[in-house]
Amino acid sequence: MLSFENSKLKSIFLIFGLVLLIVGISFVIAQASDSQSSDSASNQNSLFESHPASEINTRIAGARFSLQNIVDGNLNLENMWNETTHEQSHLAKDIKVKLGNEYYSLQDIITYNLLAGTNGGTGGTGGGGGTGNNNSNNNSNNNSRVISNFKTPSANAEDYTSSCTGASKFVSYNGEISTTSTPNNGKTYNFTCSYGNDEKVDKNIVLSNQFQTIVTGDEKHVSRVGVGGRQRFSGTDNYEWQIALVDGKLKLRIINSDSTKCPIYTVKQGLLRDETIYSFKGIECKMKKAKSAGETNAD
Numbered sequence: 001m002l003s004f005e006n007s008k009l010k011s012i013f014l015i016f017g018l019v020l021l022i023v024g025i026s027f028v029i030a031q032a033s034d035s036q037s038s039d040s041a042s043n044q045n046s047l048f049e050s051h052p053a054s055e056i057n058t059r060i061a062g063a064r065f066s067l068q069n070i071v072d073g074n075l076n077l078e079n080m081w082n083e084t085t086h087e088q089s090h091l092a093k094d095i096k097v098k099l100g101n102e103y104y105s106l107q108d109i110i111t112y113n114l115l116a117g118t119n120g121g122t123g124g125t126g127g128g129g130g131t132g133n134n135n136s137n138n139n140s141n142n143n144s145r146v147i148s149n150f151k152t153p154s155a156n157a158e159d160y161t162s163s164c165t166g167a168s169k170f171v172s173y174n175g176e177i178s179t180t181s182t183p184n185n186g187k188t189y190n191f192t193c194s195y196g197n198d199e200k201v202d203k204n205i206v207l208s209n210q211f212q213t214i215v216t217g218d219e220k221h222v223s224r225v226g227v228g229g230r231q232r233f234s235g236t237d238n239y240e241w242q243i244a245l246v247d248g249k250l251k252l253r254i255i256n257s258d259s260t261k262c263p264i265y266t267v268k269q270g271l272l273r274d275e276t277i278y279s280f281k282g283i284e285c286k287m288k289k290a291k292s293a294g295e296t297n298a299d
Contacts, residue, residue: 196281
């Protein structure tokens with residue numbers, strides 16, 4: 001009887017092994033077929049991949065809800081995003097939406113209200129005479145207003161200093177931001193910035209010695225690192241890049257929108273070791289003088 005049971009188990013394992021082999025071969029063939037498709041087709045597929053609104057983790061008004069709850073207006077405490085109640089989780093920053101001729105992340109559209117004033121136009125030049133000269137004048141005038149182009153590296157120990165021992169937790173960028181002209185407090189400047197590989201976002205701020213947010217970005221929060229170095233995640237961190245003019249110099253710092261968390265933090269690796277997590281991305285910005293009300297291109 002035991003011999004019969006062993007033989008039966010061997011048969012089951014053999015069949016199971018054959019099934020796995022067939023599935024594996026099918027997967028390799030499918031992957032080979034996919035690799036033959038063009039890069040543009042691959043990009044379009046990634047842009048338009050379907051995700052249920054209930055599984056899209058979206059930030060609004062300093063809290064997180066599913067996109068479906070935002071659409072339905074269910075922004076109560078009990079509806080706040082809870083990672084454990086979702087079989088899938090997609091960050092709104094990874095969902096791309098086309099506005100006019102450009103793609104923006106869903107998170108930036110919500111955060112910066114990019115739909116306001118959008119008419120869905122194609123950005124055509126129109127048929128009026130002298131359009132080319134007007135565009136040339138606009139570009140020349142815009143370029144003359146640019147006072148700085150700066151780019152920062154992603155989080156690391158050399159370029160950033162952590163200040164998280166007190167109630168105010170932030171990380172300062174150690175590098176200098178050079179400008180072609182001296183910026184002034186009380187003046188309005190336009191910042192066109194991108195976080196990591198996210199889309200660029202425009203924002204006007206009145207410069208002061210108080211730090212103000214110019215761009216934000218999301219990263220998965222690392223909760224633990226395994227012995228082999230594999231990271232485990234729990235929830236999402238929203239990082240805010242802020243700027244201020246202090247003693248005549250532009251200063252940058254990074255905060256977590258959750259004021260109790262430091263942008264650079266440590267977690268357990270295995271049982272005995274601690275590992276420092278550098279997760280936030282660098283930014284790339286263009287800073288220019290904002291046009292005054294009533295100012296013309298000739299000014």
